[in-house]
Amino acid sequence: MDNQSQTAPDALIIGAGPSGAVAAKRFAEAGMSVVVLEQGDWPDYSKARANSPDFELTMGSYWSANPNRRQAPADYPIDDSDSDISAVLYNAVGGGTVIYAAHWQRNMPSDFRVRSLDGIADDWPLSYEELQPFYERVEVDFGISGLEGDTAFPPGKGPPLPPAPLGPMGKLVAQAHNRLGWHWWPAPNAIATRPYGPLKACTQRATCMWGCVEGAKSSVDITHWPQNEKLGVRLITGARVKRLETNGNGLVTGAHYVDREGKEIFQKADVTIVCANGIGTPRLLQLSANSKFPDGLANSSGLVGRRLMMHPFGTVVGLFEEDLGSAHGFWGQHLHSLEFYETDSARGFVRGAKWGLQPTGGPLSMTRAYPWGAENSIWGDSFHRDLQHRLNHSAMWGIIAEDLPEEENRVVLDPVLTDGDGIPAPKIIYRMSENSERLMQFHLKQAKESLEAAGASETVVAPLIRETGWHLLGTAKMGSDPSSSVVDPWGRCHDIPNLFIFDGSTWPTSSGMNPTATIAAMALRCAEHLVEQRSHQKVPA
Amino acid sequence: MKIENQERKILAALADVLIPASDDFLSASQAGVANELLDTVLVSRPDLLEGLLKILKDAADKNPQEFMNELRTHDEASYGILTELVPGAYFLNEQVRERLKYDGQSPRPIDPHADYLDDNLLQSVIDRGPVFRPTPALDTPPTSY
Numbered sequence: 001m002d003n004q005s006q007t008a009p010d011a012l013i014i015g016a017g018p019s020g021a022v023a024a025k026r027f028a029e030a031g032m033s034v035v036v037l038e039q040g041d042w043p044d045y046s047k048a049r050a051n052s053p054d055f056e057l058t059m060g061s062y063w064s065a066n067p068n069r070r071q072a073p074a075d076y077p078i079d080d081s082d083s084d085i086s087a088v089l090y091n092a093v094g095g096g097t098v099i100y101a102a103h104w105q106r107n108m109p110s111d112f113r114v115r116s117l118d119g120i121a122d123d124w125p126l127s128y129e130e131l132q133p134f135y136e137r138v139e140v141d142f143g144i145s146g147l148e149g150d151t152a153f154p155p156g157k158g159p160p161l162p163p164a165p166l167g168p169m170g171k172l173v174a175q176a177h178n179r180l181g182w183h184w185w186p187a188p189n190a191i192a193t194r195p196y197g198p199l200k201a202c203t204q205r206a207t208c209m210w211g212c213v214e215g216a217k218s219s220v221d222i223t224h225w226p227q228n229e230k231l232g233v234r235l236i237t238g239a240r241v242k243r244l245e246t247n248g249n250g251l252v253t254g255a256h257y258v259d260r261e262g263k264e265i266f267q268k269a270d271v272t273i274v275c276a277n278g279i280g281t282p283r284l285l286q287l288s289a290n291s292k293f294p295d296g297l298a299n300s301s302g303l304v305g306r307r308l309m310m311h312p313f314g315t316v317v318g319l320f321e322e323d324l325g326s327a328h329g330f331w332g333q334h335l336h337s338l339e340f341y342e343t344d345s346a347r348g349f350v351r352g353a354k355w356g357l358q359p360t361g362g363p364l365s366m367t368r369a370y371p372w373g374a375e376n377s378i379w380g381d382s383f384h385r386d387l388q389h390r391l392n393h394s395a396m397w398g399i400i401a402e403d404l405p406e407e408e409n410r411v412v413l414d415p416v417l418t419d420g421d422g423i424p425a426p427k428i429i430y431r432m433s434e435n436s437e438r439l440m441q442f443h444l445k446q447a448k449e450s451l452e453a454a455g456a457s458e459t460v461v462a463p464l465i466r467e468t469g470w471h472l473l474g475t476a477k478m479g480s481d482p483s484s485s486v487v488d489p490w491g492r493c494h495d496i497p498n499l500f501i502f503d504g505s506t507w508p509t510s511s512g513m514n515p516t517a518t519i520a521a522m523a524l525r526c527a528e529h530l531v532e533q534r535s536h537q538k539v540p541a
Numbered sequence: 542m543k544i545e546n547q548e549r550k551i552l553a554a555l556a557d558v559l560i561p562a563s564d565d566f567l568s569a570s571q572a573g574v575a576n577e578l579l580d581t582v583l584v585s586r587p588d589l590l591e592g593l594l595k596i597l598k599d600a601a602d603k604n605p606q607e608f609m610n611e612l613r614t615h616d617e618a619s620y621g622i623l624t625e626l627v628p629g630a631y632f633l634n635e636q637v638r639e640r641l642k643y644d645g646q647s648p649r650p651i652d653p654h655a656d657y658l659d660d661n662l663l664q665s666v667i668d669r670g671p672v673f674r675p676t677p678a679l680d681t682p683p684t685s686y
Contacts (some may be wrong), residue, residue: 050646053638054585057629061586108678116677127676147657151671164657174657178665183672186657193651203648214648331561335657342674363643367628369621380626384563391641 012269015097020275021224028231040074040092048211056364058446094221105513107332148186169395190218278472298493315462318451329359371462401514
C-alpha cells in the first residue's frame, strides 16, 4: 500500500555512496530537506578481522566486493556471463567507499578533452579547471592525504593531510624512476595519516579493503553520513527502490521502495537524484519504464545503460632481496606514477593508465593464484623457500587502464534473474577492446621494467582476473546535446527536469584513474548548481 | 558436522603434499592442519566444509600426490578449497608464525619523518617538469556533444 500522505522533501537521493553523501551534505547545508533511500545497512565493523589471526582467511566473506559471492540481503545479483569483467560494488551506507582501496586520484586535464586531443570518444562538457575548486573542497571533507605540487597536474591547492610514507619499497621505486627519468609522486589516498575529524590515524595494517579496524579510511559512512544526519538528513536503510514514478507532466514524483519486511512504500519528492552507481542507476531507469517513457526514464537518446566502462586492471609484482616490510603498509598506495598516462601515438594505442605501488599482504596472500599466477605455484618442496622469498620481500604495481566508451558494452535488465524482492536484476555485457588490450600489454611491460630497475630479482605479471570491475562508469552520459547524452552538464536528465544523476554513470569517458575523487567533485559541482538554481526548479504539483 | 579421524588422516596426507616439512619449518600435518586448526578454520570459513568432505571422500584409498595432481589439472574448484584451507590453517600455528616473524596485520604507526624528502628525491621529479597535457584553448575544434 503506498503512503500518499507524506510531505515531499526538497530532495530525494537514491543511494548512500560517495555521490549521495556529498550531495546530501551540500543540500542540507543549504537548508533543503533531504530523504535518502539506501538498500543496505550501516557497515558492521565488528566483522573487521584485522586484529584476528584469521584475517586473511575471512577477508573475502563479509567484505567481499563481489555481490554474487557476498549474497547479503541488501545485494542484487548481476548476470556477468557475457562480460569479460565481473562488476564489484558494495550495497551499504558508504557504498563503494566501504571496500575501495582509497586511491584518491583526480583526473588529469586531458581526461576532459579526449576528443579534442586524441580524436576519439568525447570531450566532457567541463574542464579540469572548472572542476578543480570542487576537488579541493571535497578533499577537505574527505580528509585526503597527499602532497601538493605533483607534476602530473596543474598547480593548485593540495590535500589537507601529509602523504603516506614511501616506505622501503617506495624509496626503491622512486630512486629507480629518477634514474629512468620517469614520473612518480607520493600517492594521494583517502586515508588519514593523522587524526582528522572523525578519522583516526592509519596504522598501516594493509587491510584497507576488508574492514579498516582503525577508522582511518575515508569512507563516507564515517566522513559524511553521521554529520549529514546531524544536519537533518533522513537516511532510510534497508530501502530497495524498485521504480520511480512520473506524472502526466513528465516529472518524477517520487520512488517506490521495498523495505526489509517486504512492505512497498512510496516516497514523494520534489527532485530526485539517483546515485546508485554505473549499474544500479541505469537498472533503475530501465525498471521505471512506463507508457510515457516506454524505453525507460531519461532514455530518448537510447544511451541509458550503454557505454559501460569498467577499467581493466593489471598487476605486476616484484621480488626483492631487501626486507620491504610489505606485509604491512597502505592498501592504499605508497606512490603513484603517471609517466605513461598520456597518449603517445607511437605505442599503437590511445590513452593510458595510472600505476599505484602497493604492499602484497600476509603469508596466505603469498600462496594465492592471484597475483602470483598458476605457473608460479608455491606448493610442494619449494614452499618454504618461495614463501620467505615473497613475504615482506615483494611490492606490486596496480595498473588502472582506461577503456573507451563503446555502445555495445552495456547494462540491461536480465529477462530471468531477479533480486530477493523479485525485481529484475541487471545483466552486464562487456568486452575488452583491442585498444585496451594493447594498452594493458604495454603498461605491464613498462611496470615490469620499473620494478627491475628498482632491483627486483624476479617479476611476476599477474593473470588478468575477472573480479576487477571496481569502477562502474559511463552508462548515463553527460553532455549538452539531448540526442547524444542522458544528462546535461549539471547532471539533470534532458528528458525529465526534476530527475538528476550524480554518480559515475555520467562520465563521457572513463579516464585511467580510480574514480572516487572525480565522482565526489562532480557530485558537489552538480549539487551546488542545483542549490543555486533552486528557485527555477520545476517540481510536481 | 563432525569430521572423522579417518578423514583427518586423509587430509593430513593431502596437506603434506602442499606443505611438506623442511629443515626449519613444520609440515602441514605437524602444524595441526588436520586437527585443531582445521576446526578453527571451519568456524571462520564454514563455506569450505561441504567441498572438503567431498574431497576427502574422493581421496580415500588414493595416493595423495597423484590425487592432488589430478585435482590440480581436472578439478580447479576442489583444488582451490584445499589451497585455501591448508595454508589458512597452517598460518594459524603459533610456531609457524614466529618462524616467519609474522605477527598478523598488527598496527605499525606512521613514522612522522617525511621520507619522501630524503636524498632530495622529489627534486629530480620537479626538475623534469610537468608530465600532463594542458587543457586546450577554448577555440579547439568542435566536440561530439
